Amino acid sequence: MPFDLEREIEKLESVRSGRDPKPPTHRQLDIILRDERLVPILYWTEAYTPQHFVGRANAVSASIRKRVVAALQAGEVLTNYKGLAACRICKKLLGSSDLTDGKHVWPYKAEHYITEHQVWVPGLENLVG
Numbered sequence: 088m089p090f091d092l093e094r095e096i097e098k099l100e101s102v103r104s105g106r107d108p109k110p111p112t113h114r115q116l117d118i119i120l121r122d123e124r125l126v127p128i129l130y131w132t133e134a135y136t137p138q139h140f141v142g143r144a145n146a147v148s149a150s151i152r153k154r155v156v157a158a159l160q161a162g163e164v165l166t167n168y169k170g171l172a173a174c175r176i177c178k179k180l181l182g183s184s185d186l187t188d189g190k191h192v193w194p195y196k197a198e199h200y201i202t203e204h205q206v207w208v209p210g211l212e213n214l215v216g
């Protein structure tokens with residue numbers, strides 16, 4: 088079947104609105120990414136570092152932490168890169184992919200920051216509703 092942008096966008100809107108419980112296809116995810124509507128989480132810059140948030144996960148309920156870690160681990164691969172990313176705190180190699188749930192995007196093994204360094208950034212709980 089030829090690619091029909093209007094139809095794909097309609098399917099995408101259906102997924103995003105929660106009407107369609109099926110996970111988005113790779114093509115839909117590409118559309119989301121191009122539109123820059125995925126919310127990036129647990130990406131760092133020189134000014135926005137994980138060191139600012141170390142220990143904050145201890146103030147979050149164990150149940151929420153556990154659900155967020157599970158959601159991060161359950162993400163679908165969105166993009167693969169050639170280079171390996173390392174933890175900004177302990178330098179452990181984490182991976183070379185971005186994962187998504189269709190609404191957010193995060194680096195592979197981002198849960199490492201939570202489980203190993205008790206990092207928690209504002210809004211992380213939105214991953215689990």
Ligand SMILES: [Zn+2]
Pocket residue numbers: 174175176177178179199203204
């Ligand atoms: Zn680390």
